[in-house]
Every structure is written in C-alpha cells, then in structure tokens.
Amino acid sequence: QVQLQESGPGPVKPSQTLSLTCTVSGGSISTTCCYLNWIRQPAGKGLEWIGRIYADGSANYNPSLKGRVAISVDTSKNQFSLKLDSVTAADTAVYYCANAARSGTYSYFHQWGPGTLVTVSS
C-alpha cells in the first residue's frame, strides 16, 4: 500500500520561502504511472491545486501562484518537494501531497498524505 507523508520545517515568516517534502513509501516514484501533486487548503476553505511533477522532472504549476512555485523530484530518495517563494499570510494552509491514478485517459487524486499545516506569521 503506497503511503505519502509531508514534512517541513514549521512556521514561515512573511517574504520567506516555504519548503515541504513528500516522502512516498510502499511504491517507487520512478515506476509510477502518473503525476505527483501538491494541493493546499486554507482553514475552513476549499481545495487549490498547486502543481504536479512526473518522475522525469516535467512539471506544471498553477498560474495563480504567479511564478512563486517550484516542484522537484528526487527518485533516489523517493521524494518530491515544494518550494513557494515570497509567502504571505494568504499562503497559510494545510498542504497535501497526493499521487494521481489513471483509468484510461481519466485521472484522479488517488492517495493523499495526511497534510501539514503551514502558518505564515512574523
């Protein structure tokens, strides 16, 4: 059973960079069919897709984040990571990593990490 777990250094100050890592266990990132994703959810609000990366390093990002985001993958460690620059209080949220699965051409978010709360505060 594949499991995902987010980890990060804790609270972030405004204007600094948020960094999170998702460790995948029970399966290899190198052989996954599908994209690895980051999704966030501010307290009491809805879900926002941040971006995705494939095992070969090809990535797509949400334009709403205005070029502040970068996702990378380390297949040797079975991890993928998120960096979000120039954070503000609006970036305070629970951050989830999730892997996608596919049925034919249809994809969906299949397995999620438990989520990690990142608070942006001075």
Place this chain on the structure above:
Amino acid sequence: DIQMTQSPSSLSASVGDRVTITCRASQPISGYLNWYQQKPGRVPNLLIFAASTLHSGVPSRFSGSESGTDFTLTISSLQPEDFATYYCQQSYDVPYTFGQGTKLEIK
C-alpha cells in the same frame, strides 16, 4: 482556467433523504470530472471519477451523472456517515480546479 461552480454551497438534509449536488464547468470537459468527500480534519476521499464511475469501495448509494457541462452527484438515501463536504474537480486540463464545496449538514 476552467472554473467549476458548485451548488448549493450548503445543504441541510435528514437521514434517508435523496440529495443532489451540482457542479457546472465553464467549458466542455468531456466527462473529466471527479467527486471527493471530505470530513472535518480528514483528507479528501475519492467517490467518483470520470463523471460516473464509482471508485472501489464506495457505497452504491452514491452516483454521478453528466449532461453537457453540468455534473451531478446524487446520494440516494443519506446515511449518518455521509454528512461531510463534497468537492468536484476537473481533470480535463491543468491547472486542475475544484468547485468551492458543498457542506452537507444534518437537518
């Protein structure tokens, strides 16, 4: 970006009721629509993918349908464990987008 508009934003219902939640896409998405259930403090769980395909292990009281750019999630007979927030999500194109959610509460 493809906008997903869910309605209603909240809904009160009783155990045994039939409930319908609607999601409208801002452009055709050819059935690339997923539904998730999220309970407070928990991770979203997939219910339906490809507009109408029930995910493994999901009770058959849940169903999905498609009519053009309108998608519907129906719960045929509400059970106590179904009170949660429901989200639609399009997987047609990036950036993937979610509806704003429908909170289903006990009447």
